[in-house]
Amino acid sequence: xxRGSLNIVGLGPGKDNLLTQEAKDVLLxxxxxxxxxxxxxxVEIRPGLTLHASDNRVxxxxxxxxxxxxHKGAHVVVVSSGDPGVFAMASAVxxxxxxxxxxxxxxxxxxxxxxxxxxxxxxxxGAPLGHDFCAINLSDNLKPFSVxxxxxxxxxxxxxxMAFYNPRSKSRPNQFGRILEILRERAGEDRLISFARAVSxxxxxxxTVPVREATAEMADMRTMVIVxxxxxxxIDGTSFIYTPRFLGKREGxxx
Amino acid sequence: xxRGSLNIVGLGPGKDNLLTQEAKDVLLxxxxxxxxxxxxxxVEIRPGLTLHASDNRVxxxxxxxxxxxxHKGAHVVVVSSGDPGVFAMASAVxxxxxxxxxxxxxxxxxxxxxxxxxxxxxxxxGAPLGHDFCAINLSDNLKPFSVxxxxxxxxxxxxxxMAFYNPRSKSRPNQFGRILEILRERAGEDRLISFARAVSxxxxxxxTVPVREATAEMADMRTMVIVxxxxxxxIDGTSFIYTPRFLGKREGxxx
Numbered sequence: 060x061x062r063g064s065l066n067i068v069g070l071g072p073g074k075d076n077l078l079t080q081e082a083k084d085v086l087l088x089x090x091x092x093x094x095x096x097x098x099x100x101x102v103e104i105r106p107g108l109t110l111h112a113s114d115n116r117v118x119x120x121x122x123x124x125x126x127x128x129x130h131k132g133a134h135v136v137v138v139s140s141g142d143p144g145v146f147a148m149a150s151a152v153x154x155x156x157x158x159x160x161x162x163x164x165x166x167x168x169x170x171x172x173x174x175x176x177x178x179x180x181x182x183x184x185g186a187p188l189g190h191d192f193c194a195i196n197l198s199d200n201l202k203p204f205s206v207x208x209x210x211x212x213x214x215x216x217x218x219x220x221m222a223f224y225n226p227r228s229k230s231r232p233n234q235f236g237r238i239l240e241i242l243r244e245r246a247g248e249d250r251l252i253s254f255a256r257a258v259s260x261x262x263x264x265x266x267t268v269p270v271r272e273a274t275a276e277m278a279d280m281r282t283m284v285i286v287x288x289x290x291x292x293x294i295d296g297t298s299f300i301y302t303p304r305f306l307g308k309r310e311g312x313x314x
Numbered sequence: 315x316x317r318g319s320l321n322i323v324g325l326g327p328g329k330d331n332l333l334t335q336e337a338k339d340v341l342l343x344x345x346x347x348x349x350x351x352x353x354x355x356x357v358e359i360r361p362g363l364t365l366h367a368s369d370n371r372v373x374x375x376x377x378x379x380x381x382x383x384x385h386k387g388a389h390v391v392v393v394s395s396g397d398p399g400v401f402a403m404a405s406a407v408x409x410x411x412x413x414x415x416x417x418x419x420x421x422x423x424x425x426x427x428x429x430x431x432x433x434x435x436x437x438x439x440g441a442p443l444g445h446d447f448c449a450i451n452l453s454d455n456l457k458p459f460s461v462x463x464x465x466x467x468x469x470x471x472x473x474x475x476m477a478f479y480n481p482r483s484k485s486r487p488n489q490f491g492r493i494l495e496i497l498r499e500r501a502g503e504d505r506l507i508s509f510a511r512a513v514s515x516x517x518x519x520x521x522t523v524p525v526r527e528a529t530a531e532m533a534d535m536r537t538m539v540i541v542x543x544x545x546x547x548x549i550d551g552t553s554f555i556y557t558p559r560f561l562g563k564r565e566g567x568x569x
Contacts, residue, residue, distance in 0.1 A: 076335040079429065084331065118559070144436045146559070150444030153556035157549045164551045170437035174334065174427045181399045182425035189405030191465060193448035193474055202561035210446060213472040217465045219448055294412045296419045301408035304373070304401070306457035 065129040065166050067149045069142040069173020070101055074259035077174045085136055085171060093125040094138035094148070102138060116200070118151035126155055126163045142175035146196045146224045177222035180255035180283040183265055185299035187253065187285050190306075192220040197227070197235060197284075204234055211238055215245045220291060220302050223284035227275060236275040242286060243270050251287035251300055254278055267293065267300055320384040320421050322404045324397040324428020325356055329514035332429045340391055340426060348380040349393035349403070357393060371455070373406035381410055381418045397430035401451045401479045432477035435510035435538040438520055440554035442508065442540050445561075447475040452482070452490060452539075459489055466493055470500045475546060475557050478539035482530060491530040497541060498525050506542035506555055509533055522548065522555055 066085045071077035086092075092102050096112035104110065111128075113121045122137070129135045139147035149170050156163055181188040193214045197207055214221050227235040242250060248271035256264040256279070266277060270286075278284055291302045321340045326332035341347075347357050351367035359365065366383075368376045377392070384390045394402035404425050411418055436443040448469045452462055469476050482490040497505060503526035511519040511534070521532060525541075533539055546557045 071334070074336070076339065077427070079326070079334060080331040081329070142433050142437075144433060144441045144443050146444070149437070149441035150556050150559045153441050153444075153549060153554055154558055156552070156554070157547070157556075161551070164549075168554070170441065172332070172429045172433045172437040174429070175433060178397050178399060178427045178430060182397075182404070182427040186399045186404035186408050186425065188399050188449075189401070189408075191448065191450045193446070193469070193472075194443075195446045201559050206561060210472045210474070213468050214448070217448075217468040217472075219465070292412070294408060294419075296416070297411070299408055299411070299423070301405050301412075303409055304405045304456050306461060 062166055063129040063132040063134055065125055065135045065137065065152070065168045067137045067143045067152055067168070067170045068139070069147070069171065069175070070098055070138055070140050071174040072141060072176050072179035072259045073257065077179065077259055079171070079173065082171050082173060088134055089136040090134045091128050092136050092138060093121055093128070098138045098140050118148060119155050122148065122152040122155035123159060125152065126159060126166065129166045130160070130163055140176070142173040143170055144172065145175045145194065176224065176258065176283045177285065179258045180253070180285055183255060183258055183263070184253050184267065184285065185294070186301040187287055187291055188220050188222065188302065189304055190220065190288060190290065190302040192222065194222045194224065196224045197238065198225040199231065199234065208237065208241060211241050212245060215242070218288045220288045221286040223286070225280060226278040226282055226284045228280045233275065235278055239270065239273055239275060246270065246286070246289070250289070251291050251293065253285040253300065254282050255285065256282045258283065317421055318384040318387045318389055320380055320390045320392065320407070320423045322392045322398045322407055322423070322425045323394070324402070324426065324430070325353055325393055325395050326429040327396055327431050327434035327514045328512065332434065332514055334426070334428065337426050337428060343389055344391040345389045346383050347391050347393060348376055348383070353393045353395050373403060374410050377403065377407040377410035378414060380407065381414060381421065384421045385415070385418055395431070397428040398425055399427065400430045400449065431479065431513065431538045432540065434513045435508070435540055438510060438513055438518070439508050439522065439540065440549070441556040442542055442546055443475050443477065443557065444559055445475065445543060445545065445557040447477065449477045449479065451479045452493065453480040454486065454489065463492065463496060466496050467500060470497070473543045475543045476541040478541070480535060481533040481537055481539045483535045488530065490533055494525065494528055494530060501525065501544070505544070506546050506548065508540040508555065509537050510540065511537045513538065
C-alpha cells in the first residue's frame with residue numbers, strides 16, 4: 060500500500076539560493092505542491108507536478124487537503140516561505156493531523172527547515188539577534204491583542220532583542236503604532252529598531268532608526284521588524300548593528 | 315587596491331544538504347577559512363584554500379584574525395555551525411570590527427544566514443516553535459546566571475515556547491538542573507520538554523517528556539532543549555509535538 064508522503068518545506072525569504080539542497084530535492088520528487096498562492100508561484104513547474112494554490116487564511120483547509128492527497132498516495136510538498144515551523148504551515152498541518160482522520164497518522168510526514176525571515180533580516184542588518192531574543196507574531200487574527208502587548212512588555216523586561224513577524228496589515232493599520240508606544244515608554248527613545256522589507260528580493264529595503272523616529276507607516280506585511288535589546292549597538296562608519304554576546308561593557312581586543 | 319572580503323557563514327546543524335547554495339558558492343570562492351576547529355573540519359579542502367582552525371572560546375581573537383586577513387586582500391569565510399547570527403560568530407566579528415582598526419570598516423562584510431539548531435530541532439520534533447517563542451543561551455560564560463534564571467521566569471510568564479542553546483557542559487553540570495526546577499515550579503510538572511541531540515547527524519537522538527521526568531543528564535553541549543508553551547501538545551499515535559498557531563482551545567476541522 061502506497062500511502063504517499065507529506066513534506067512541509069520552507070522556501071526561505073525569497074532568493075532561490077537561500078533554499079537548502081534538502082528542500083530542492085524534495086520539490087523535485089513531489090507530485091503535488093500545496094500552499095498559499097504567493098509561495099506556490101515560487102516552485103518551478105514541470106510535467107507530472109500538480110500545483111494546488113490557495114488564498115491566505117485557510118491554513119487548516121489547505122493542510123487537510125494536503126493530508127488527504129498524501130493519504131491517497133501522492134507525494135505532497137506543503138510550501139511556506141521562510142521556515143515552515145515559524146508562523147507558517149507546519150503547525151496548521153499538525154493541527155489538521157490531530158483532529159483529522161485517524162488513518163492520516165500513518166502518513167510519512169517530515170518538516171524541512173528553511174531560512175526564516177528574522178534570520179535573513181538579521182544577517183542583512185549585522186547581528187542584532189546575537190544574544191537572547193524572542194519572536195512574536197503581531198497579528199491578532201489568532202490571539203487577543205492584549206496578549207501581544209503583554210508579551211512585548213515582558214520581553215522588554217527580560218531585555219530580549221525582538222523579532223516581530225506580520226507587524227502591520229491593511230486590516231489592522233493602527234496596532235503597530237501601539238507597540239511603538241510601548242517601546243518608547245519602556246525601552247526609551249534611543250532603542251534601535253530595524254525595518255527589513257522583502258529581504259533578499261529586488262525590493263529589499265533596510266532601515267534602522269532610534270525608536271523615537273519610528274512610525275507605524277515604516278512597516279507593512281512584507282516587513283520584518285527587529286527591535287534591539289538595551290545592548291544593541293550600531294557601528295560608526297558602517298551600516299551594521301549588532302548585539303554583543305556578553306552582557307555589560309567591555310573593551311575590544313586588537314591584535 | 316584589493317581589500318578582500320569577509321563572509322560570515324552558517325554551515326547549518328550538520329548534514330551537508332542543509333547548507334544553502336549561497337553558502338556553498340561563497341565557500342568555493344574563499345581563499346581562507348577561519349573558525350572553531352570542529353566547524354572548519356566540515357569544509358572541503360582544495361588547492362588554494364588555507365584553513366585556520368582555532369580552539370573554543372577565542373571568538374574575538376579569531377574574528378580579529380579574519381578581519382586582518384581580509385584587509386590584506388584575502389577572501390575570508392568565517393564559519394559557524396547553524397546560523398552565524400544566533401549565538402555564533404557574527405557578533406564576535408562585529409565586536410572586533412567596532413573596537414578594531416579603523417581601516418577594517420572598508421572591508422566588504424556579509425553575513426549569510428543558515429539553519430540554526432533550534433529550527434532544525436523544531437522541524438524534527440514537529441512544530442513546537444509554531445507560536446511566539448524565545449531563544450536563550452544557558453551558558454553563563456558571558457552573562458550572570460541570575461540573568462538567565464530571570465529571563466526563563468519572564469519567558470514563562472509571557473508563555474513563550476523556549477529554545478535553550480548550550481544547556482549544559484562539563485564545566486557547569488548543575489545549572490541546567492536549576493533551570494529544570496524553575497520549569498517544574500512555574501510551568502507545572504506536565505509541561506513538555508524536548509531534548510534534540512546532534513540533529514541531522516548519525517548521532518541524532520530525540521526525546522520528549524513531561525518536565526517532571528526530565529533530568530539534567532538528558533542534556534549535553536550537543537543538545538538543543540526546547541520547552542513547550544502552555545499550549546504545546548503531543549499528537550496521540552505519533553511522535554510529533556506542536557504549538558497551535560491560535561491561543562486557546564478550538565475544534566479541528568475535517569473535510
